[in-house]
Every structure is written in structure tokens, then in C-alpha cells.
Amino acid sequence: MARHRVVALVKAPQSTFELGCAAGVFRGDEYSFGVCTETPGAVATLNGFEMLVPLGLRALDRADTVIVPGWLPIDEPPSPAVLRALQRAHRRGARLVSICSGAFALAATGLLDGRTATTHWAYGEELQRRFPAVRVDPDVLYIDHGDLATSAGSGTGLDLCLHLVRTDHGAAYAARVARRMVMPPHREGGQVQYRVETPSAAVDSLAPLLDWASDRLSEPLTVDDLANRCALSPRTLTRRFTEQLGTTPGQWLLAQRIARTRQLLETTDLPVETIAHQVGLSTATNLRRRLQSALHTTPSAYRRAFRSSSGDLQPR
Numbered sequence: 001m002a003r004h005r006v007v008a009l010v011k012a013p014q015s016t017f018e019l020g021c022a023a024g025v026f027r028g029d030e031y032s033f034g035v036c037t038e039t040p041g042a043v044a045t046l047n048g049f050e051m052l053v054p055l056g057l058r059a060l061d062r063a064d065t066v067i068v069p070g071w072l073p074i075d076e077p078p079s080p081a082v083l084r085a086l087q088r089a090h091r092r093g094a095r096l097v098s099i100c101s102g103a104f105a106l107a108a109t110g111l112l113d114g115r116t117a118t119t120h121w122a123y124g125e126e127l128q129r130r131f132p133a134v135r136v137d138p139d140v141l142y143i144d145h146g147d148l149a150t151s152a153g154s155g156t157g158l159d160l161c162l163h164l165v166r167t168d169h170g171a172a173y174a175a176r177v178a179r180r181m182v183m184p185p186h187r188e189g190g191q192v193q194y195r196v197e198t199p200s201a202a203v204d205s206l207a208p209l210l211d212w213a214s215d216r217l218s219e220p221l222t223v224d225d226l227a228n229r230c231a232l233s234p235r236t237l238t239r240r241f242t243e244q245l246g247t248t249p250g251q252w253l254l255a256q257r258i259a260r261t262r263q264l265l266e267t268t269d270l271p272v273e274t275i276a277h278q279v280g281l282s283t284a285t286n287l288r289r290r291l292q293s294a295l296h297t298t299p300s301a302y303r304r305a306f307r308s309s310s311g312d313l314q315p316r
Contacts, residue, residue, distance in 0.1 A: 007036055037057075040054050086106070086109045096147070098150045118152050144163060144167070162183065172262075213229075261279050262306070265299055
């Protein structure tokens with residue numbers, strides 16, 4: 001089976017971090033990754049060196065996923081040739097993805113009109129002003145419509161790319177990619193962007209508590225249990241979760257249980273009732289209800305759609 005072709009459209013001055021996010025995730029046995037630009041040749045970067053990019057816009061005609069890893073300066077609109085290439089790729093069925101300021105390029109195509117999109121929180125007002133037909137949500141990490149996806153500031157590009165891998169090949173495969181990159185395997189797109197580093201977030205990291213809870217998902221953990229573990233009141237713990245993770249303790253616990261459910265459905269033949277007990281959802285009925293709410297599918301349908309592929313990803 002042919003590998004899924006991912007092509008990044010770069011433009012000077014290109015952020016190498018955003019480009020690196022996509023390149024780091026979309027490599028391995030299931031994907032091929034390439035880079036193109038409007039005028040092939042040397043492309044200046046924000047980091048003081050140039051990249052040699054030999055492929056032009058025609059590379060987008062062969063892509064299954066097109067990524068725009070930033071578009072700077074944001075007040076410089078894409079050329080008609082770039083807009084036609086992106087629109088042509090979308091008509092052909094390619095998935096178009098933006099990271100950070102790349103949303104300005106996607107919005108310029110008109111394809112985001114009437115849709116919700118996000119970008120770095122510092123660019124949100126400008127994106128909305130220039131493209132009033134786009135519903136800009138500057139607070140979330142990423143938004144995926146299936147054919148079009150946008151992410152917030154630089155680091156959330158990794159979250160979106162891992163989410164797309166999970167959509168393509170399941171949670172177990174995405175977890176292996178994340179492990180290879182020493183990344184957390186999953187952050188929900190609806191989490192809030194990090195805007196301000198608060199003193200409590202800097203001094204009192206939740207990481208030890210998250211590790212402790214992740215190892216005990218089979219137990220009937222409650223918000224009170226988490227609060228008692230770190231000697232905080234439930235209200236203070238909830239505030240810390242909101243500051244550091246952009247979600248509540250209860251929502252975080254449920255997201256971890258759903259993620260673990262997905263991995264077990266993909267990699268084992270355990271009965272649904274057994275999985276429900278292992279992930280702390282108590283009963284098969286509760287698991288089915290939670291999975292339907294989160295993923296709009298049933299355990300049996302999910303298991304049929306995503307079974308673990310053989311072989312491990314090797315770091316290099």
C-alpha cells in the first residue's frame with residue numbers, strides 16, 4: 001500500500017520549528033514527507049540559515065495532506081499561484097493543515113469561510129479582522145474539520161499532527177510516534193492555549209500528580225482523591241488544572257480513560273466489560289456511552305476500524 005504523502009508548503013522567512021513539528025511526526029513506515037515552495041531554490045529561515053527546496057507548487061498535486069507550517073509576515077497574502085495550488089489540492093481531496101500563522105494562508109483561499117479556525121492567540125484578532133467570514137477561536141489548541149485543520153501557536157502543531165496520525169492510524173500507532181519523540185501522546189484540541197505563565201503553574205507543577213493518576217486509571221479516582229494526593233482543596237486543584245492544562249480534573253481523567261480505552265481496543269481482544277474495569281469506567285454500558293460521546297462510535301466499530309499495525313517505530 002502506498003504511503004500517505006505529506007507535503008509542507010514553505011515560504012521565506014520560514015520557521016524551522018513549525019516545519020520540524022510536521023517533519024518529525026510524519027515520517028516512518030506509514031508516511032512520506034516532502035517540502036515545496038512557490039519558487040524552488042534557497043528559502044531563508046527565521047534562524048539565520050537557508051534551506052534548499054527543489055520542489056515547486058506542483059508537488060501539492062500529489063499530496064494527500066498539505067501542511068502550511070507558518071506564514072510570515074502575516075500581512076503578506078499568498079500569491080494567486082499559491083492560492084490556486086491550495087484550492088486545487090483541496091478539490092482533489094487533499095487534507096489542508098495549518099500551524100500557527102499558516103491559518104492566514106488557508107483563510108486567504110476562502111476554504112475556511114463559515115468554518116471555525118484557530119491560530120496563535122496573539123494573531124486571533126487580526127485573523128478575524130481580515131477574514132470576517134471565518135469563525136476564529138483563539139483559545140483552543142487545534143480544530144479539525146476532517147478536510148481542513150488549524151492549530152494555535154508553534155508547539156500545538158505537534159498536538160495537531162499527532163491528532164491527525166491518531167485519526168489516520170489509531171491511538172496505539174500515535175502513541176508510538178509520541179514515544180519516539182518523547183512527547184505526551186494526546187492533548188485534546190479544545191484545551192485552552194497557554195497565554196500567561198502563572199506563579200502556581202511555574203512552581204507547583206502537576207506532572208507528578210498526572211503520572212500518579214495515569215498509573216491508577218483502573219481505580220475509581222475522584223477529584224477529591226487527586227486533591228488529597230497533593231494536599232490541596234478541590235477548588236485549588238481545579239484552578240491549577242485550568243492554569244496548567246486548560247481543563248478540569250474530571251475532564252482530564254475522562255480523556256485519559258478514553259485514550260487508554262482506544263489503545264486496548266486496538267491492541268487486545270479483551271471483552272469490553274474487562275476494558276471498562278481496566279480503565280476505570282466500571283461497566284461496558286458506561287464505556288459505550290462515554291466512547292459514543294467522545295468519538296461518535298461504538299467499541300466494536302472502533303475495534304474494526306483501528307487494529308494495531310505490526311512493528312515498532314525506531315528513533316533515529
